[in-house]
Amino acid sequence: MSIVSLVKTDDYSNIKEDIKKSLDLIGGLDKFIRPGQKVLLKPNLFGTKASEYAVTNKEFLRAVIHLVKEAQGVPIIGEFIASDMPGINRIAFKELGIIKLAIEEKVKIIDFQSKQFVKTIVPNPLVMDSVDVAEAVLDAPLVINLPKFKGHACTYVTGAIKNCFGCITGRGDIHKNYPDDDFSKAVVDAFSTMKFHLNIMDAVIGMDGDEAPAYGEPCKIGYVITSTDAVSADAVACKITGHKLNQIPMLVYAHKQKLGTAKLSEIELVGDSPEPREFNFHGNYRKRISCLGSEAKVIETKSEAAYPEINIEDCIKCLACLNNCPADAIHETSEGLKIDHEKCVRCYRCLEVCPMKAVKLNK
Ligand code: SF4
Numbered sequence: 626m627s628i629v630s631l632v633k634t635d636d637y638s639n640i641k642e643d644i645k646k647s648l649d650l651i652g653g654l655d656k657f658i659r660p661g662q663k664v665l666l667k668p669n670l671f672g673t674k675a676s677e678y679a680v681t682n683k684e685f686l687r688a689v690i691h692l693v694k695e696a697q698g699v700p701i702i703g704e705f706i707a708s709d710m711p712g713i714n715r716i717a718f719k720e721l722g723i724i725k726l727a728i729e730e731k732v733k734i735i736d737f738q739s740k741q742f743v744k745t746i747v748p749n750p751l752v753m754d755s756v757d758v759a760e761a762v763l764d765a766p767l768v769i770n771l772p773k774f775k776g777h778a779c780t781y782v783t784g785a786i787k788n789c790f791g792c793i794t795g796r797g798d799i800h801k802n803y804p805d806d807d808f809s810k811a812v813v814d815a816f817s818t819m820k821f822h823l824n825i826m827d828a829v830i831g832m833d834g835d836e837a838p839a840y841g842e843p844c845k846i847g848y849v850i851t852s853t854d855a856v857s858a859d860a861v862a863c864k865i866t867g868h869k870l871n872q873i874p875m876l877v878y879a880h881k882q883k884l885g886t887a888k889l890s891e892i893e894l895v896g897d898s899p900e901p902r903e904f905n906f907h908g909n910y911r912k913r914i915s916c917l918g919s920e921a922k923v924i925e926t927k928s929e930a931a932y933p934e935i936n937i938e939d940c941i942k943c944l945a946c947l948n949n950c951p952a953d954a955i956h957e958t959s960e961g962l963k964i965d966h967e968k969c970v971r972c973y974r975c976l977e978v979c980p981m982k983a984v985k986l987n988k
């Protein structure tokens with residue numbers, strides 16, 4: 626039986642108290658931290674032009690830093706944002722205010738992008754035999770996952786499980802090699818190579834709409850969700866946002882792989898009651914998969930999945946999209962950058978990495 630705590634909150638004004646309450650409901654932070662122990666905090670950050678609601682809220686992160694220090698731990702922040710461009714992670718840390726926060730709070734940042742990755746064998750692979758994981762994550766005695774819950778074009782939602790992607794490299798190739806349902810399997814394979822000891826989810830305000838996770842519409846979810854089981858934390862968040870759990874392949878595969886439980890009957894909820902809200906996280910899936918039973922089944926196909934287009938008026942030709950496109954679908958022409966829709970695998974990385982919001986979805 627997994628335990629998931631829920632604490633209702635309208636906004637981030639009392640977030641430290643809200644997070645503390647959610648931790649106390651599962652026994653308190655002291656039971657996880659030994660005095661002097663290093664504690665790696667893994668937020669979910671994004672390119673600098675994404676909505677502030679697409680990333681783990683800065684005050685949320687600050688609150689966890691304070692709580693870890695009060696439990697006599699030594700917090701360290703580590704992350705690798707979506708883009709593979711050299712140096713981009715450092716720029717994102719700076720522009721998102723994480724470096725300022727780290728200076729104010731006197732905590733160290735580990736820029737995973739500039740450090741070592743270790744080829745790690747997937748113990749029970751669904752599609753990938755190995756994945757390159759940040760050494761700092763593998764070496765950390767305690768990792769606290771601080772995901773943001775929001776809609777996601779490829780996996781429908783992103784939360785505690787998917788936040789593992791910020792701990793690995795080679796994500797472009799994963800998008801290219803494992804489209805549609807296989808992408809969820811690849812996420813689960815990556816997740817299985819690392820250990821998140823505790824998950825404290827920022828499900829206060831997330832992102833909805835076709836252009837989530839980076840853009841789209843901010844939407845209030847209204848909870849801090851805490852658990853040692855990332856799969857259960859995601860399952861409970863999905864219950865609140867009205868998703869059918871069997872239609873979130875990532876959750877189903879993680880459950881099947883015994884990486885946690887997504888079955889609500891096997892989850893003990895403590896704290897506030899889950900109140901389902903009206904959400905419309907729909908993502909730009911081409912196939913909606915139901916995983917009830919032993920095999921994934923396609924229950925809906927969209928032949929016209931939204932495809933990206935570049936608005937050349939807004940484009941500054943930084944080439945971030947071109948350099949991060951896993952399918953080599955973006956090329957330069959005399960009129961500006963163009964996307965080859967035959968080659969495009971609809972991973973939407975170009976949207977995520979564009980600093981100008983020049984990539985739009987054409988529905
Ligand atoms: S054009 Fe954009 S959505 Fe299409 S494959 Fe490239 S990065 Fe992905």
Ligand code: SF4
Nearest residue numbers: 940941943944946979
């Ligand atoms: S579309 Fe965006 S990411 Fe691509 S070159 Fe233009 S500004 Fe850069």
